[in-house]
Amino acid sequence: MAKGNLQRCLDVVFPFEGGYVDHPRDPGGATNMGITFDVLRKWRGKPITKQDVRDLTKAEAEQIYARNYARPLHFDDLPIGIDLTTLDFGINSGVSRSARYLQAVVSAKQDGVIGEADTLPKVKTANPRDVIKKLCARRLSFVQSLKIWDTFGKGWSRRIAHMEATALSWVSSKSQLEADAKDARNKSAGQGTVAVGTGAGGVGIDQAAGAPVGILLVVVAVVAGVFIVRAVINGQRAKALAEAAANQA
Template identity: 40%
Template sequence: MSRNNFEACLAHVLKWEGGYVDHPKDPGGATNHGITRKTLSAFLGRAVTKAEVKALTKNQAGQIYRLRYWNKVKGDELPQGLDVVALDGAVNSGPSRGAKWLQTALGVTVDGVIGRGTLGAAINVIDRVEVIQRACAARMGFLHKLRTWSTFGRGWARRVADTEAEAVAMATQSPERVKVEADKAQKARATQAKGARAAPVGGGGALLVDLPQWVLWSVIGVLTVCTLILALNAAQHARRADAYRKKLEEMTNG
């Protein structure tokens, strides 16, 4: 149980949700400390201006996060590590999505509402690290499909990697386990990168040359997609390894 972990989880969220932003490609519009104009309006029960969003304090943002996100994902009842995974996903993509990624990782009914079944599975899980990593992988799968990935994807990917490392550190309280996961992520990066380099995109020798042209182009298309997937996976594993190493340094140095 993590009734006293809200402030630590909030600190992680606020590290990624900076000050006032009004990016033209962000569907949320004007945002401050991660709180959109729509969310602030709902919290206050009236329409708000961009100026009011800009004037929002961290303390006010924290109140909103507790009421509309932390409480929605049952943060006080989730074990440490799983709470920050659910909260950060909820803040980034909505409480329902944050709940669904956790439910997917736990292997329970995916309905976007954390109830007794989800909480029971979360509390009784044997290895929280595996659940954290599966939830973060599910989140990445969703984000990759968004139309705004080309604009915000790199930042999202770094955030998910950092959330994974933070969650593992919270769950295990073990620098040794964090180091193990850093090493695993680095090995996974090397494996995926090697696969991307080895994929015979645009070539393949006599066997490919002898194929009918339409089949050849289909094969090349498939190989290109596979190579791209391997390269994207390698890049994300590199981000994960870096996030784990930074968390390890923080835990050991203080």
């Protein structure tokens, strides 16, 4: 990778992938450093066991990330910051999906293949801060739609917040990051207020009139829950952005 940013990005990714896990609700099954059983089997081209996954070295994991994820995503051709958010999305949710979502952000043809004729020119001329924010927002919406969100959601949203903040720190000034953190804090506070208001009966008397009590309570709980989740997510973003700003020269 001529640009020389892959190792820098992997150093950000690895802490979130962790070591060996085999969670019963994770469709990837046995996984180590983000490399699933099937990915490792295909990479080695022969039958493997869970012990092989457990014994995977960081050096081999980095080779897999470089060949199977960075290369098809044209990592080395992506601008700094956008490369991190696109790569991490691809590692976590699939290369084709990451490419399609990036293409949607820059209004390119959404075929899941990043190419020099359409996607890359649009990515390179776009505002990197806007692309990073929009791609992370779309990624968050995607993972929230998954059935296993309740199990893994808090970790996913924290990871996305960290990737967004780190990527932005590479293309932003300290004052820009501070403003981003303030905006996220304000959103979190506002959403928390709405959640409390809804839980206290803020659905509205006119809307509630005539509705069965059971249904009304469910509606109130659902609406309040949505705003609580949003408040938590923006709280995570605020924290990550504030930390990035504090570390900025």
